[in-house]
Amino acid sequence: MSNDQRHTTASGDDAPGDAGRRRFLVGGSLMVSFAIVPGAAALAQTTTEAGTFNASAPKLPGSLKTTPLLDAWIKIEPDGSVSACTGKAELGTGVRTALLQLAAEELDLSPDAIDLITADTGATPNEGYTAGSHTMADSGTAILNAAAQVRALLVASAASQLGVDASILTTRDGAIVAADGRRVTYGEAVRHANLHRNAQPDAPKKAPARYAVIGRTLPRVDIPGKVTGGTSYVQDLRLPGMLHARVVRPPAYGATLASVDTARVEALPGVVEVVRHGSYLAVAADDEWRAIVAMRELMLAAQWQAGPPLPDPATIHDVLMSLPAQEIAVADRHASTAAPATTLRARYSKPYLTHGSIGPSCAVAHLDNGMMTVWTHTQGVYPLRAGLAELLSMPRDKVRCVHIEGSGCYGHNGADDVAADAALIARELPGRPVRVQLMREQEHLWEPFGPAMTVDASASLDADGTIVDWRYELWSNTHNNRIENAGRLLPAQLLEHPFTPAPPTPIPMPEGGGDRNSIPLYRTPNLHVQHHFLPDMPIRVSAMRSLGAHMNVFAIESFIDELAGAAHADPVAFRIKHLDDPRALDVIRTTARQFDWQPRAARVVKTGTRPRGTGFAFAQYKNLMAYLAIAMEVTVMRDTGEVRIERVVAAVDCGQIVNPDGVRNQIEGGILQTSSWTLFEETRFDKERITSADWSTYPIMRFSSVPKRVDVMLIDRPGLPFLGVGEAAQGPAAAALANAICDATGVRVRELPLLAAKSKNALKA
Structure with a gap:
């Protein structure tokens, strides 16, 4: 190249x-x-x-x-x-x-x-x-x-x-x-x-x-190389004299290396170096395939001592809710209102989610004349530089991190870890660039996952069907284990003298972490939102696209539909009744008009083997960025429990629009990714280890499940501030999908993914 x-x-x-x-x-x-x-x-x-x-x-x-x-x-x-x-x-x-x-x-x-x-x-x-x-x-x-x-x-x-x-x-x-x-x-x-x-x-x-x-x-400008097979990603980077390396990860959390005989591996053709440091193992070779062969031999030669067990996946939400919590009162206001006539309560949950980058994480590092340069797809080159400098005991001005796009990821996947791998191995081989790419199972098993979450919601309506009280509690680990110190890098935790990760801390509102978008924009005179922040992490977690907004908007917008049903009100009209923000009303009305939303005061019982339903949802990302409303129509196959997304209409207001097609790209992509999360995705584990190691054990949306039609309407606001749009669709798309399934079947699914075995059986009934 x-x-x-x-x-x-x-x-x-x-x-x-x-x-x-x-x-x-x-x-x-x-x-x-x-x-x-x-x-x-x-x-x-x-x-x-x-x-x-x-x-x-x-x-x-x-x-x-x-x-x-x-x-x-x-x-x-x-x-x-x-x-x-x-x-x-x-x-x-x-x-x-x-x-x-x-x-x-x-x-x-x-x-x-x-x-x-x-x-x-x-x-x-x-x-x-x-x-x-x-x-x-x-x-x-x-x-x-x-x-x-x-x-x-x-x-x-x-x-x-x-x-x-x-x-x-x-x-x-x-x-x-x-x-x-x-x-x-x-x-x-x-x-x-x-x-x-x-x-x-x-x-x-x-x-x-x-x-x-x-x-x-x-x-x-980034598309031509991607569609023609040109140089586009850090995975494509090749430097003169570059070595290829592969790492050996422990078989499970907390496992430590008891012994390893490296003689056979060191004798393999092309092997340049075997690196062992405590429980950290890696091998570098003059060819990528030779590095993979050597890695496999090194895996066979390694003996590990098991670590502590993981929680029972069947009761993981109970386990999380029982952990010590840092209590955060996100919102608390009180007002005199009419007496409640109806009160609803519901619990919603989401599992751990895997980023599932299409290309496993990769980095190239080069120690040359005392300067360590790392080419990486990290989302934070300066924080990574600080972490690597601490890991390597080098001055920060002797470490340079250069971003090159990676093949897939929104959030904290294995990019920072593999950059640390590359730097550690390159330190042992000064003068030679070292390329490290994770194997698929390493990416899936060891990345920081999107946290599991649980939400309890309750709300009261007066006799006119107006919300008079809203109470909302959420339980979540941190959504930010990004690189604050060397200890946040996985390889640093495996060394003979391991680095200790910086303790997790909540992200303050209005940005928020697990509590992002936990305050509804709807008019609620009595409001209480409580975040039970859980510092202890039984599973390694960190940032995934939209952080807590995905779960919170899913829960809030599902619950709003339930309240609309209790009030015998049309879901769209119910939302409009409780909103004051004119920009919020604009995206809702634009979506409803383009979708040709048919008002309904009560759910109509549908019969047949393939009932259709429509669902609606709205949010403003972080309550301060892009506004988005979305409507979906789905068909549910009663014999199989399969869900087909027939059409999607969304309207977005992100302030001044710079590139209209770019905005549409983000909304369309967000809808597809969230539909995959919402219908299918769940990180699996047993009491010993993570078990969703590949695409067969961690299924994602296939082309056969992609919506048949997606229309995105843009509301431009010339001269107004830019409002970020990249994560605007995550929560509303999840809720609209759940609301549409409920409209089609009468089954309200509150546990993600919607097509998990238990829920799928309910949709077949």
Whole structure:
């Protein structure tokens, strides 16, 4: 594989007043269709390595609050080349295209004239983790505002050079143009402009009516390589002289290595090194297949001492609810209301979920002249750098983490662990790049799973069918075991002197973790929401797409349907009756209209072997990001319990839309992924170990189960803030599906997955 190498260091003599800009140097970049080579000092940051942001400029928009320097985001070289930088990573959401559009809009350039550098501790701002649908709201806002201010500085520089007033100059195609045709290129203008300065609050930007790039569907820049077999993922990365390595994981949680005879493995063809450190085992070879063969022999040679047992999976929710809890009162308000006429109570639950990345996690590490560079699909290059530096006992400025997209994942899968594997093995083989890819069973068995959760809900209606009281309790482990220290990395826990993981802590609201989206947006005069945060984790867990919002919206929106039934009200009308937010009402009414929702005051008993039903759900992600309403129609096959999704209609309001097709991609993808979670997915284990080791034991949605039709309606809000859309569909899609099944069959399934054996039998009845 050829690698296009490009260096983006400053060049040319410093012009007067330009020395400050020249102090901001960016290292070289190896291009694998994106920039990635080791080389320069990392930028000074105003955030902690764990991703906790300390705003140094709180009045600035987006991530300018934490990194206010303009040239941290937009770089113009004397030759006219333009780069935009983001601390966020492309995870398959299409944000590289959208961020390019933002920079191009304010710089009056074509997006393909800009090089976007993403998530590199040697070249980009520290924006913590790419998570929580924050990329557009934080990084996009920073790039948009920085680009506008950089353009203004370039125009001012050109005005001085041309001896004209800046107000009469225009910008296009990388040049500033006067009315008489004289022009100054951006490269010429930047020689007399200091971009190494802090952004200013409330600086002018283009009016949305003038947008030429924002709001247009542009082809995603990451797609061509993916559909043609080109270099797209870290799994594709090949470096000169690279070795291949494989690791041997323990057979179960807590197992320790009793003995291993490595002589036979060391004698195998192509084996370069066997690494043993406590219970950590790995082997490196000159060829990938030879590494796999050696790994299998090493597995056979290893003898393990069993660890403690796991809980009984049949009673796991009872076990979780019995664990010591940190009590968090999420919401508590009281008001005088009419006397309750009806009270409903319900319990909902979800199992552990596996990320199930299509491509097992992979990383490449290279220790060269005392500098450790790791190419990784982590969602947080700066936190990972801190964890690796601690693991390796190296200074942080001697560790560089460069993001390259991985083949599948939203959340905390094995990406950070395998980066630690690669770094540990590369430390033993200085001068040689080392590539490590997990095997399928290692990915499935050892990743941090999405936590199991239990919810108890109760609510009361008055005689008019209005909600007067709402009580909601949830039990959940942490949804964030991302890398706060070396001990959060699995390989660090296997060493002879293991590192201790940082203790789990709740994520404060309004973002929330397990309690994300636990407060309903509906009008509820009496409201109590309690989060029983469980620090003890019988199963290794961490972040999965939308965190607790998937479960909480599923429970709330299922319960709203149950309340609507008790009130003899149409589910859509019942929601509208209890909402005040006009944007929430817009997405609900748009969805109902496009779906041709037929109002119903009571459930009609359906007969036949293939009854159809419709379901509805709504949420605003985190109660502060994108609004989404969704309607589904399903057919239930009574003879088999199979569920077919006939059609889906959704409406989304995510503020100003940058790339319409990109927004649709995210909603469509979220609907499909959540339908898979909701119908099929469940991490399985017994009292000894995780047992869902492959696709046969962890089934996911097949093409035969994909909805026959999905329509996504976009509500654009020009000029309003970007509201993250990547996780907006997770909760509403789950609830709409459950509500549709109930409408079709009369069976209310409250335990996920909906097609588990017990529930499936109920649907057959």
